[in-house]
Amino acid sequence: MDTPYGSAPPPVWERPEPQPRAAPVALSRAKIAATAIGLADSHGLDGVSVRKIANELGVGPMRLYDYVTNRSELLDLMVDAVYAEIAVTGPESGWRATLVAIAHRTRTAALDHEWFADLLGSRPHLGPNALAVGEATAAALSSAPGLDGVESLQQALGVLNAFLIGALRAEITERQVARATGTDEAAWQSALGPYLTRMLETGRYPTVARLVHDGAHLEPEQTFHRNLTTVLDGITTSRP
Missing domain, CATH: 1.10.357.10 (Tetracycline Repressor, domain 2)
Structure with a gap:
């Protein structure tokens, strides 16, 4: 895809939210970040993982990758929420x-x-x-x-x-x-x-x-x- 960032993906803040799914649990980047912040507040950054966030939200871990591609993007969202x-x-x-x-x-x-x-x-x-x-x-x-x-x-x-x-x-x-x-x-x-x-x-x-x-x-x-x-x-x- 030809973007202002060359072959690199756009920053997480410039990517649109994924389309809502017909699923029991609705997700958003803000909701994922808030859950991650709660884990970090209780257990530190070492206590934050995609699997733990997914478990808190009641979804499969792979669903989160529609919203963040890696841990670095997750930290970016958490920091910006603070x-x-x-x-x-x-x-x-x-x-x-x-x-x-x-x-x-x-x-x-x-x-x-x-x-x-x-x-x-x-x-x-x-x-x-x-x-x-x-x-x-x-x-x-x-x-x-x-x-x-x-x-x-x-x-x-x-x-x-x-x-x-x-x-x-x-x-x-x-x-x-x-x-x-x-x-x-x-x-x-x-x-x-x-x-x-x-x-x-x-x-x-x-x-x-x-x-x-x-x-x-x-x-x-x-x-x-x-x-x-x-x-x-x-x-x-x-x-x-």
Whole structure:
């Protein structure tokens, strides 16, 4: 078939839904993606397979291949469904408010769907909802002071995305470790507190001691917001 993609099939978002069948269970890509997301939320990405999705939906596995040709397309649909949760539905009061809203919605979505963070920073996300979030982010940042030209915008977007990916993966990893070990951050700090106290009292780590004794100890959401503010302040500072 002659397509704009040569011999490759069109992306899943550009292929029409298969014609409905006279079958007991009606399917759609949205329904398949929602079922896959439910499995991933409960069991991680390793718990998602065509056979398991088909079993949840009460259909034969081969029916799913009318809608997605491989696991990669399935992940694309799942990711884009999460981006629909992130998309800002209404105008915000200025570039910074828009970016803060998108960042916090991204955090909320990642905490609701922990597997989502595993897919951030890999290949570009090009579904319609991902593109909408990307456009809103880039448009807001392009209005920020201190950014002039495409190169500055690309650099700023790179820094912002790197912060989001790192912050979300760190927070989610901490949650997962706490669940796996049965030891939350408070219990871990309590267990290692005497050791750390002895080490800091040696005087060999004065800066670490200042951070431990005088630094702010915030809740994860507060830490995320404070660090996000620092990033936005930094990337929008006029360059020499």
